[in-house]
Amino acid sequence: MSVNRTIAVAQGKGGVGKTSLVCNVAGLAAAAGSRVLIVDLDQQGNVARDLGYKPDSGEELLTSLITGAPLPLLVGVRDRLDVVAGGPALGDLAAVMTGRAQRGAGDLGDVLERKLSDVASDYDLIVLDTPPGDRIVVTAALAASRAVVIPTRSDEASLDGVTRIAERFMEVRARNPHLRLAGVVLFAISSRTTRLERDVRRSLEGVLGDAAPVFDTRIRHLDSAAADARRRGLLVHELEQAAIGDRVARIDALRQGSTPTGGLYARDSSGLAGDYANLAQEILTRVVQLEQEMATVS
């Protein structure tokens, strides 16, 4: 009934920062010394873009979920960071699993939980990236998780997406009472908007009937650095490091009278890297806290 230290990042709406959060938070946790697994449950397979590995068909993950085969691990995508790659083949997952569940063979949530349990002892943290709006896959991810992180942008459609995922969260709690709402992340935010935070809380409270946790750290809106990071297959903190290295190399080239060559990195990644560092700390602290609460309850 859900796998320890497993968090799902989910939202009812697309393009709200799920994959960016999954990759950057998992990457920072791994860089800080944790053993981390990302599972990309999305047929878009965008985790490959943010981490820079070759896009995958998703066939191996699909096969693993519908047969007894172990999860296909891409080991060492970064130090201490492994990935199970998603891809287009996962588009067939919902249909295949519905057929299986109808035959009484267990639903996708049961299967995913079993697969994750098989590898859980190798990791300190497992992070699930979910597709936008695929009910069966999102429900399965929540069924296998201990906590959910919900990112949202500030527009009305994103807030509707928060409501939808909060409703899904309540449904899944009936079968997975271990599931907790880790919190909501305000994503790609232009400035400190108290109105947005109030609206998010109201959306959540409408569904959850409780004070809703919103993380203090907001991820700032920064198209240039976000696009540059994804284009290069680098996490934001890696982009920041690469940009610093590039700057030093250019100055060095100029000093020696030669023409600087190099990558022309987005110049302003450090603020965004700082946001992710603060957010990762908040999320990981919350995950440990939830785990401790659970240990005292049981």
Ligand SMILES: Nc1ncnc2c1ncn2[C@@H]1O[C@H](COP(=O)(O)OP(=O)(O)OP(=O)(O)O)[C@@H](O)[C@H]1O
């Ligand atoms: N800090 C940022 N500011 C502005 N745009 C950003 C920022 N970070 C990421 N983006 C952009 O926002 C878009 C959506 O991000 P992302 O892919 O993480 O969302 P998602 O919720 O996973 O989307 P999907 O639902 O399609 O899986 C991407 O084009 C990404 O480059």
Ligand SMILES: [Mg+2]
């Ligand atoms: Mg995504």
